[in-house]
Amino acid sequence: MPVFDFSDAPDAKNPSECTYTTFQSSEPEASPEKPILVLDNKKRKWQHHSCGMFTNPVKRTTFEFQEKDGTVSADILKIDARFVSLLKWLGENHISVRLSGENRPEGYAVYKIRETAFGGGTKLSAEDGFLQFMIERLFASNAPGENVVDESLEEAGDDMKLTSIQSITDFMNCAGRTLPDNIRLWARRNLAVARSHEVSPEERRHAQRALSIMMNVQWKSNYFESIDPNEARRILDEELYGMERVKQRIIETIIQINRTHTLPAYGLLLVGPAGTGKSQIAYAVARILKLPWTTLDMSSINDPEQLTGSSRIYANAKPGIIMDAFSMAGESNLVFIINELDKAASGKGNGNPADVLLTLLDNLGFTDNYMECMIPTVGVYPIATANDKSQISAPLMSRFAVIDIPDYTAEEKKIIFSRFALPKVLKRMGLKDGECNVASDGLDAVVEFFAGTSGIRDLEQAAEHIAANALYQIEVNHVAEVTFDREMVMKLLEA
Incomplete structure (x- = not known):
């Protein structure tokens, strides 16, 4: 005989009573001074760790404490606006929790909520790990706007941990406001497709996969x-020798970010001979910005579809490299390092892959064919490298601030070899100070030998060769130290 539980149904004679007000907060973590919510403590003072359950909000917005003398209710007085949907979800699903809080004049300030009903269900959301994941994401989000959103609408969540339809649904109901509006609407549509039995299994699989990928990204x-x-400046000096004009340009960009608190309208295009440290500069900028970075090697991309993804009409469809980069980074703010921009060329007659980057560089949004959604790119900072800017199209060039990287002078190469390249190799090979030395005429010979080449890669290879030869002589000939003069260097490099 079926049993029906009408305890959650609203009573027309006794309408639900909202006892709380919301407050706006963008704090990244909670404390007694900046709590998640505040409960009434006029009846009694609550313990630091208290167990109980939020009531179903269709009845009354309270928390039922499980005390030694029974169940005691306390009204919710204030809630961080970001957590309203989460507390509603906890109440609707009758999830037992443990609160950590402090009794203060304004009430019992709760700054931590933990799941206690382990093993009570099969859903991922029945575990404390999922609850903590949602709380972390809510803390990472900004305070929602003042406009009231219909809580009955399904909203979207975000993380690759959310792979099942049930966990995705739970997260959307609790933390959907952490997503941009267009992605929230997109997620609702894709969730409907993933649940539908009126579409093919392939369509459902693609929709669920797209949801998981999109939710992996924290949209900041x-x-x-x-x-x-x-x-x-310290990071630049640590990574690069010389290049004062280049460093000055990067510091100017940093000052601009400090004034506007937004990224510059244009990315950087580093143009110079091979081996002059263009990629190293790009990595240094990513380190300064404290952002994750990803690389696009345009010389190996011969089809625009590699960047834009393939349509879901194909069984083996997948997102493009750009969307994969967002997913791997786990957030929407990142540095795109675009290597060899001048070597991008069409391969299958589908157009130039480099032209696909135009929308990414404009920071207006990027559309992936597989995701079928406009991806916000306001937090993307592109840094491209090239050897010959004449091979880059005018529309692409107009999206960058160009920095010309000059080749090193002979004196700079001597300093780089003696102070950076050789000591780095000696340390890696385990050679002690004084075991491998290069005389001044030997240093001149190294630089002269590679005078016709650009960059410092040949110098680094020469350092490897010299250090390896010194190690050989020390281990085989049992000499205490080796000093390379001009004659020894030339003989070694010409061999």
């Missing part, structure tokens, strides 16, 4: 915290 605002210019 385009607000950037100030960056210490002195620390930025």
Whole structure:
């Protein structure tokens, strides 16, 4: 005989009573001074760790404490606006929790919520790990706007941990406001497809996969915290020798970010001979910005579809490299390092892959064919490298601030070899100070030998060769140290 539980149904004679007000907060973590919610403690003072359950909000917005003398209710007085949907979900699903809080004049300030009903169900959301995941994402989000959103609408969540339809649905109901509006609507449509039995299994599989990929990304605002210019300069000096004009240009960009708290309208295009440290500069900028970075090697991309993804009409459809980069980074703010931009060329007659980058570089949004959604790109900072800017189309060039990287002078190469390249190799090979030395005429010979080549890669290879030969002589000939003069260097490099 079926049993029906009408305890959750609203009573027309006794309408639900909302006892709380919401407050706006963007704090990244909670404390007694900045709690998640505040409960009434006029009847009694609650313990630091208290167990119980949020009531179903269709009845009354309270928390039922499980005390030694029975169940005691306390009204919810205030809630961080980001957590309203989460507390509603906890109440509707009758999930037992443990609160950590502190009794204060304004009430019992709750700053931690933990799941206690382990093993009570099969859903991922029945586990504390999922609850903590949702709380972390809510703390990482900005305070929602003042406009009231219909809570009955399904909203979207975000993370690859959410692979099942049930866990995705739970997260959408609790933390959907952490997503941009267009992605929230997109997620609702794709969830409907993933649940539908009126579409093919392939369509359902693609929809669920797209949801999991999209939810892996934490969609952040385009607000950037100030960056210490002195620390930025230290990183540049640590990574690069010389290049004062290049460093000055990068510091100017940092100062601009500090003033506007947004990324510059244009990315950087580093143009120069091979081996002059263009990629190293790009990695240094990503380190200064404290952003994850990803690389696009345009010389190996011969089809625009590799960047834009393939349509879901194909069974083996998949997202493009750009969407994969967002997914791997786990957030929407990242540095795109586009290597060899001048070597991008059409391969299958489908157009130039480099032209696909135009929308990404405009920061207006990027559309992936598989995701079928406009991806916000306001937090993307592109840094491209090239050897010959004449091979880059005018529309692409107009999206970058160009920095010409000059080749190193002979004196700079001597300093780089003696202070950086050789000591780095000696340390890696385990050679002690004084075991491998290069005389001044030997240093001149190294630089002269590679005078016709650009960059410092040949110098680094020469350092490897010299250090390996010194190690051989020390181990085989049992000499205490080796000093390379001009004659020894030339003989070694010409061999």
